[in-house]
Ligand code: ADP
């Protein structure tokens with residue numbers, strides 16, 4: 001049975017957990033939040049639209065999870081500690097069962113990341129989900145795209161390419177490997193890794209639009225170039241069944257991977273290994289920052305490789 005806007009909000013409010021620094025959460029005209037003294041507020045927003053960011057038949061639990069995950073990933077890339085979020089929902093109809101599933105997936109991730117849902121908006125319209133996530137970082141310490149230095153090592157977390165390979169299977173009418181499909185529907189934001197990189201990494205970006213393209217943002221912001229060794233790209237067990245020529249385009253420019261690409265001085269190599277072990281996150285050395293501009297991907301023979309595929313951009 002359809003219910004009204006305020007009933008939907010009540011269903012969300014009843015399940016949302018709070019935090020000690022939420023002075024006033026869901027229920028008033030606005031939330032009141034108490035940032036830590038000496039911290040900068042780190043704010044990011046991302047919208048998910050049906051058909052663009054997820055397939056029509058995606059489970060509501062997965063849509064909920066992913067809509068928060070993509071925002072947590074941006075906080076991770078800045079080295080910020082996740083604190084609070086808001087959720088603006090446009091729903092085609094008031095469907096309590098769908099909402100319960102959606103909010104279940106959203107709050108499952110929120111709880112494990114320690115982020116509190118403190119407000120939002122609920123309206124009628126084509127299905128669209130906008131999340132604003134707020135984090136905190138000690139003043140001056142957040143990791144930017146602009147800090148890469150010539151000579152830095154280049155690293156990537158996790159195993160990029162999994163989500164994109166699952167999407168390609170679906171487009172081809174094939175049932176994807178369940179492990180790969182899960183990477184597409186339930187990405188793991190790398191918040192522990194991002195926090196552990198503060199003071200170690202010179203630059204960081206999350207590779208939601210594809211590794212090479214997003215690394216290009218670091219290069220542009222830092223005024224440097226980058227070399228990526230394709231043979232060093234980590235492949236998950238499920239993805240390594242594909243030949244390099246098939247999987248490299250997914251790994252290098254697939255997108256929808258919520259992993260971190262970061263640069264750090266070569267002298268920090270051992271410290272990075274320790275930090276990533278502490279964050280229980282796989283991190284792999286994939287190349288280096290060089291003089292010049294732009295990203296060059298090198299194949300096993302050290303020859304420049306062209307995927308023939310730019311990173312994802314809306315409107316193009
Ligand atoms: P207003 O009309 O003053 O903006 P609303 O009636 O839209 O307030 O919302 C009432 C309360 O419920 C507010 O605290 C708002 O932040 C919260 N809220 C509305 N929609 C959501 C949502 N989708 N998720 C979380 N909180 C929500």
Ligand code: MG
Pocket residue numbers: 028029
């Ligand atoms: Mg109001």
